[in-house]
Amino acid sequence: MARSKPALARHMSKAVNRLEQLSGTVNLVLEVVDARAPGSTRCPVVSKVLAGCTFITVFTKTDIADSSATKKWRAHFLDAGRQSIVFPYGKKGGRAAFIAKLISAFEQESDGETNIIAAVIGLPNVGKSTVLNMLTGKKRVKVGATPGVTRGLQLVTVNEKMLLMDTPGVVSSGVAGKEESLMLALVGCLPDTFYDPEEAAERLMELCYERYSQKFAKFYDLKKPAKNPLEFYDALAARRGFLLKGGVYDIQRVFPVILKDFSTGRISGITLELPENK
């Protein structure tokens, strides 16, 4: 069941209240975005609520996004005054370099502040807990009563320069439009109860088929890229033997397959939006 608008609004205002609690405590906000949809997975409300903080964007899922698109997005964010760092997902020894980059970016952005108290913020499923766990090295060492820390918020030590809120801040996007919601659902920020598989698959195709038809063909082992999404559905149904009586392709079985393969990152190298089209 899709959530009603009033329920979403309540959820949203709760999230804003939680963020307001952080104001005055944290001086660095790590805004986590999914590299497959960096524009849509931002949370603009956070910049307003925590206006006094330094912001750094952390791009997760770059390993399953299109690297040239990630470059463009990072340049676009930088043009708008926002530094970003690529999350070293699954990279051995990535932790130390990641922390060093964060601290260096913070020092460039902040006015001589050296002690960092950071919070990890982002939409559902963008990778906040994964980022938090890498930063803390899964130590989860609680720091005792720290002056100025709002009750109920716990800090963990990252290193001698950096403390981190131990719970990530989930924010909702506040998007209202169907097309934007579908984009978020495709990257897993909204539950799949929000969409009808056919509609979601169509949106996915609309967003990226033209640019990435070769990748789809390769992943599904098709002889050549289909000319358009409809032909692609047929080719995939044929490849998988999804047939109805009389030999008609059963394309209803194709949609969940494509959606799952995309959302889990099995089909990789795809980014759904580019800065120039935002």
Ligand SMILES: Nc1nc2c(ncn2[C@@H]2O[C@H](COP(=O)(O)OP(=O)(O)OP(=O)(O)O)[C@@H](O)[C@H]2O)c(=O)[nH]1
């Ligand atoms: N391929 C890839 N997967 C990632 C990356 N970061 C996170 N994930 C995966 O994305 C999924 C969601 O990650 P979480 O860290 O649980 O995301 P979250 O933002 O804490 O999610 P919620 O707590 O539900 O809001 C998990 O399956 C992670 O393994 C990344 O950089 N690359």
Ligand SMILES: [Mg+2]
């Ligand atoms: Mg989490």
